[in-house]
Amino acid sequence: MKRADMNSDAHHVAARVLAALLNYPGAELRAALPDLRVALQSSERALSDESREDVVSLIDTLQDADVLDAEALYVDTFDRGRRTSLHLFEHVHGDSRERGPALIDLQQTYAQQGMFLTADELPDYLPVVLEFAAMQPQHTAREFLAEMAHLLQSIHAALVCQHSPYAAAVAATLDLAGEPVQPPDASARAPAEPAIDDEWREPDAFGGCPATVSHYAPDIRTIQFVRRDATSFAAPKEGLL
Numbered sequence: 001m002k003r004a005d006m007n008s009d010a011h012h013v014a015a016r017v018l019a020a021l022l023n024y025p026g027a028e029l030r031a032a033l034p035d036l037r038v039a040l041q042s043s044e045r046a047l048s049d050e051s052r053e054d055v056v057s058l059i060d061t062l063q064d065a066d067v068l069d070a071e072a073l074y075v076d077t078f079d080r081g082r083r084t085s086l087h088l089f090e091h092v093h094g095d096s097r098e099r100g101p102a103l104i105d106l107q108q109t110y111a112q113q114g115m116f117l118t119a120d121e122l123p124d125y126l127p128v129v130l131e132f133a134a135m136q137p138q139h140t141a142r143e144f145l146a147e148m149a150h151l152l153q154s155i156h157a158a159l160v161c162q163h164s165p166y167a168a169a170v171a172a173t174l175d176l177a178g179e180p181v182q183p184p185d186a187s188a189r190a191p192a193e194p195a196i197d198d199e200w201r202e203p204d205a206f207g208g209c210p211a212t213v214s215h216y217a218p219d220i221r222t223i224q225f226v227r228r229d230a231t232s233f234a235a236p237k238e239g240l241l
Contacts, residue, residue, distance in 0.1 A: 011138045014043035014176060019130035021055070021169050022086060025062055025070045033063050046138075051175040054168035061165045077166055083158040089124040091151050130173065145177035152177070157184040 017040050023029055037059050040052060047055070062070055078086050085091065089102055106123040110116070113135060117123060129148070133141040145152075152174050159167035161184060171181045 009138065010043045010046035011141055011176060012134045013039050014046035014172070015130045015134035015141065017043065018055070018169050018172055018176070019127040019134070021058060021062075022127045022130070022166070025074055030062065030067070030070070033059050047172055047175050051168075051172040055172050058165045058168045073164075074166075077159070077162065077164050081158075084155055084162070084164075086126040086155075087122060087124050088126060088129065088148060088151050091154065126170075126173070133176070142176065142178050145173065146179055149174060149177055149179040152179075153182050156181060160184050 017036050020029060020032065020036055037056060040047075040055060040059070044052060065073070078084055082090060089106075092102075103123055107117060110123060110128075110132060113132070115132060115135065117128070121128060129145075133145055136144060152170055156167055156170040156174065159170060174181050
């Protein structure tokens with residue numbers, strides 16, 4: 001992915017650190033973990049102390065884990081259940097015909113901002129979303145991420161129910177959006193994953209995006225995160241810092 005020059009302020013650094021940590025923990029990411037930890041400390045103005053400390057704990061967990069265990073944890077967390085999928089349009093459109101046009105619109109939004117994805121990158125992948133947010137002024141990035149807060153809350157709740165260390169990264173993304181984390185019911189158990197046919201059906205639980213976000217960034221095309229009567233725009237990936 002090619003990318004225009006980005007800002008170097010705290011929200012940019014924090015967004016890129018989170019984007020990196022939510023990627024598959026391959027050799028490049030593992031080698032970069034010490035640098036990510038240092039960079040996180042420079043983003044103290046973007047994240048609360050609690051969020052930053054929790055993300056540091058995630059970095060420590062990945063550093064201390066056996067390579068195969070870290071990779072297996074990522075796959076088990078994000079690739080084996082739709083509730084924790086990092087591809088946001090799966091939560092909105094499932095496998096419906098609306099997902100394809102939404103992905104195309106989103107990719108065109110990135111291109112308009114000088115961000116170009118490779119053939120194997122999907123624009124609704126949360127690390128890509130965070131990279132795009134890192135390209136925007138802080139207030140625009142915050143409002144942009146807030147558009148998908150209802151999706152992030154759902155993913156975070158599912159990760160908490162799984163006792164996943166990755167919940168820290170999603171909670172920090174909500175922090176960047178200026179959205180308080182909604183703690184799941186302490187007595188609630190993680191529900192069983194639905195049958196595959198049910199998983200691909202567009203759920204009703206993810207309605208509620210504002211009708212428009214075009215006033216946040218007039219030069220960015222709006223993207224539909226929910227139904228055809230609502231719009232939002234979203235974001236990209238690459239590099240580590």
